Amino acid sequence: xxxxxxxxxxxxxxxxxxxxxxxxxxxxxxxxxxxxxxxxxxxxxxxxxxxxxxxxxxxxxxxxxxxxxxxxxxxxxxxxxxxxxxxxxxxxxxxxxxxxxxxxxxxxxxxxxxxxxxxxxxxxxxxxxxxxxxxxxxxxxxxxxxxxxxxxxxxxxxxxxxxxxxxxxxxxxxxxxxxxxxxxxxxxxxxxxxxxxxxxxxxxxxxxxxxxxxxxxxxxxxxxxxxxxxxxxxxxxxxxxxxxxxxxxxxxxxxxxxxxxxxxxxxxxxxxxxxxxxxxxxxxxxxxxxxxxxxxxxxxxxxxxxxxxxxxxxxxxxxxxxxxxxxxxxxxxxxxxxxxxxxxxxxxxxxxxxxxxxxxxxxx
DNA sequence: CGCGTTTGACCCGCGC
DNA sequence: GCGCGGGTCAAACGCG
Numbered sequence: 001x002x003x004x005x006x007x008x009x010x011x012x013x014x015x016x017x018x019x020x021x022x023x024x025x026x027x028x029x030x031x032x033x034x035x036x037x038x039x040x041x042x043x044x045x046x047x048x049x050x051x052x053x054x055x056x057x058x059x060x061x062x063x064x065x066x067x068x069x070x071x072x073x074x075x076x077x078x079x080x081x082x083x084x085x086x087x088x089x090x091x092x093x094x095x096x097x098x099x100x101x102x103x104x105x106x107x108x109x110x111x112x113x114x115x116x117x118x119x120x121x122x123x124x125x126x127x128x129x130x131x132x133x134x135x136x137x138x139x140x141x142x143x144x145x146x147x148x149x150x151x152x153x154x155x156x157x158x159x160x161x162x163x164x165x166x167x168x169x170x171x172x173x174x175x176x177x178x179x180x181x182x183x184x185x186x187x188x189x190x191x192x193x194x195x196x197x198x199x200x201x202x203x204x205x206x207x208x209x210x211x212x213x214x215x216x217x218x219x220x221x222x223x224x225x226x227x228x229x230x231x232x233x234x235x236x237x238x239x240x241x242x243x244x245x246x247x248x249x250x251x252x253x254x255x256x257x258x259x260x261x262x263x264x265x266x267x268x269x270x271x272x273x274x275x276x277x278x279x280x281x282x283x284x285x286x287x288x289x290x291x292x293x294x295x296x297x298x299x300x301x302x303x304x305x306x307x308x309x310x311x312x313x314x315x316x317x318x319x320x321x322x323x324x325x326x327x328x329x330x331x332x333x334x335x336x337x338x339x340x341x342x343x344x345x346x347x348x349x350x351x352x353x354x355x356x357x358x359x360x361x362x363x364x
Numbered sequence: 365c366g367c368g369t370t371t372g373a374c375c376c377g378c379g380c
Numbered sequence: 381g382c383g384c385g386g387g388t389c390a391a392a393c394g395c396g
Binding site for chain 2: 206
Binding site: 204205207208209210216218220231 | 387388
């Protein structure tokens, strides 16, 4: 656990350096040196966005921009041909988890910050996992996940959802390993589990999470034909952290956007710099968690790029991660909460699956 | 009544 | 083969 970003496979999207972020043009991804251990580092980021007021990513994303553009804007121009899927070494992660847990891994930053920020606003740290990349590693990870959802796999999502429904037993295509949609996970510091992201979700299940007192909730986009799902769970290491994992791509527009709220400038998205600028300058704008959901469609590309990049810069222990100070307006909270981001949150739930190295990074 | 949540049962893959 | 755990289904229920 203590290490290594040296290993290209030890992809740790949760490891980042806020300072880098300030320096880099892209506020969400950081390929810089990992030093989140120092909570202080957070200040750098924070100072940039004292009010945690960012433009809504959703807004931006709903604008007219294609993913290619986005990825370019995000300065993720590396080749995506190389798929570097974090190997979900089960054993490894188990050990790491155990070790981490034993060591009280809450990773300083997490534990510390958390305590320091009892008010729990919202901030998020995200990471992506490339599960649908198709690499061997990917396969491994999938196995861990047990690729369920045979229905979608068999009938090609959108279309078959309905029909399959009736047939749980129709193991018709068992052999066809269900292809998992690319998943995108991120952390959000919030008191509420289900963060508003502009889309409408229906909860379809809840399960207790092993080794965690917090249950994991399963949501599905209520839009017809949209097979996007998301899982929400709370980090047991830091209950203030909500781990949200999106799976799939929305094939429709964000309802919120449709309702019209934006004057978003996709502009901001076209350039990392502009994004940063916008975020910093546009105090009224919000940068919501939702941004990730919008990001989903480009996940493959994005993730590949991120990971590839990581691979290239592994000497820097680069991590692909998306993070932000979120202001998530929630019905239950009359006030918007502001939170500093928590980095490097050790979680042994979904994150472990998504970010294999997540649990091992906790050590300087 | 429509929509969303709750929750127990069920399915399925994996490890032992 | 069995048990475990993740993921999903679907009936029951709640709410506006």
